[in-house]
Amino acid sequence: MSRTAIVAGQGALPGLVAEALDAPLVYALDGFAPAIPAQTFRLERLVPLLDAMADSDVSRVVFAGAVRRPRLEPEMFDPRTATLVPRFLGAMQSGDDGALRELISIFEEWGFEVAGVDAIRPDLVPGPGVLTGEPSAADRADAARAAEILAVTGPLDIGQGCVVAQGLCLALETLPGTEAMLDFAALHQGLRPDARGAKGVLYKAPKPAQDRRIDLPAIGPDTVAQAARAELAGIAWAAGGVLLLDRKATLAAAEDAGLFLWALE
Structure with missing residues (x-):
């Protein structure tokens, strides 16, 4: 067998x-x-x-x-x-x-x-749509900007995530991983041009030429907690290319923290 x-x-x-x-x-x-x-x-x-x-x-x-x-x-x-x-x-x-x-x-x-x-486990890969919260027009622009950045850096095999606020890249994921990236973003919140403007978005996606049988990016309750500590508005990702772990707990954590979760088309 x-x-x-x-x-x-x-x-x-x-x-x-x-x-x-x-x-x-x-x-x-x-x-x-x-x-x-x-x-x-x-x-x-x-x-x-x-x-x-x-x-x-x-x-x-x-x-x-x-x-x-x-x-x-x-x-x-x-x-x-x-x-x-x-x-x-x-x-x-x-x-x-x-x-x-x-x-x-x-x-x-x-x-x-x-x-x-x-x-x-295909159920761990959400299809497109907003799962909770509601990204603003500024958040949507930041997510689009982040997707553009990863499309360029992805072929260099650097990382699978970045943080963008008000159109500026605050942090890019490298070898230390997502938590280190979000810690860095939290330390540099003051670099946002408008303190009362858009807080920023964590965006994750597979690398463009990545073999998706291994090392798909993932999001879970810990990711939400880290994004909340960085005072971001929400988390966005490439629909169909990111694993959502413990969906119920992740959505509950996002709702408690006031963050949106959005799988982009």
Whole structure:
């Protein structure tokens, strides 16, 4: 019987994916344990992991959850995984998208189908529309400006989010992630030209050429809390390209904070 394996990271997403699968095997990179039980592995021993998956009749793999780039320990490589070192190093010197594309390629070479989270849980990807609140004309202009910015920076494999207020980019997501970006935006609220004008919008979207089977941007209750601390007006994202985690709690948090949530066409 063929099985599905989850290569899990931190956060709620691995558990949400597991709920939709029949007895999945769950593996987690050492140091990035998910909230559900998982067998840990190290990237330096990737080939033994792939062999173990094949021996367990795994035919499909889905990546779910947050991880950061691990530090590789040369002495820990087994001989077969060591042959992949040039590919690892080349990929890790590129952006996140390049590194993850190489990882997908390796899994596919072992005969595994790599499925996106949206294929397992399509209900986590909202269609277009305002989910709560009401963006003003200024908010809509800021969201459009943010989408333009990410369309330009996306091909550079920098990040999947930015904050725009009154037409100005206050913060751009880079390697430290969304929380660091919003912390930066919170520190620099005073840069908005009109203190009584539009507060600003967090906008998230996949990179234009991103392989959407891995690392789709996500929004959840924590994102709402961080946006509220930055005193933004709301959160917007590219409809069909962003995961909405714990929809009920996220909408409730946005309503409590007075933020809008908007999936753009």
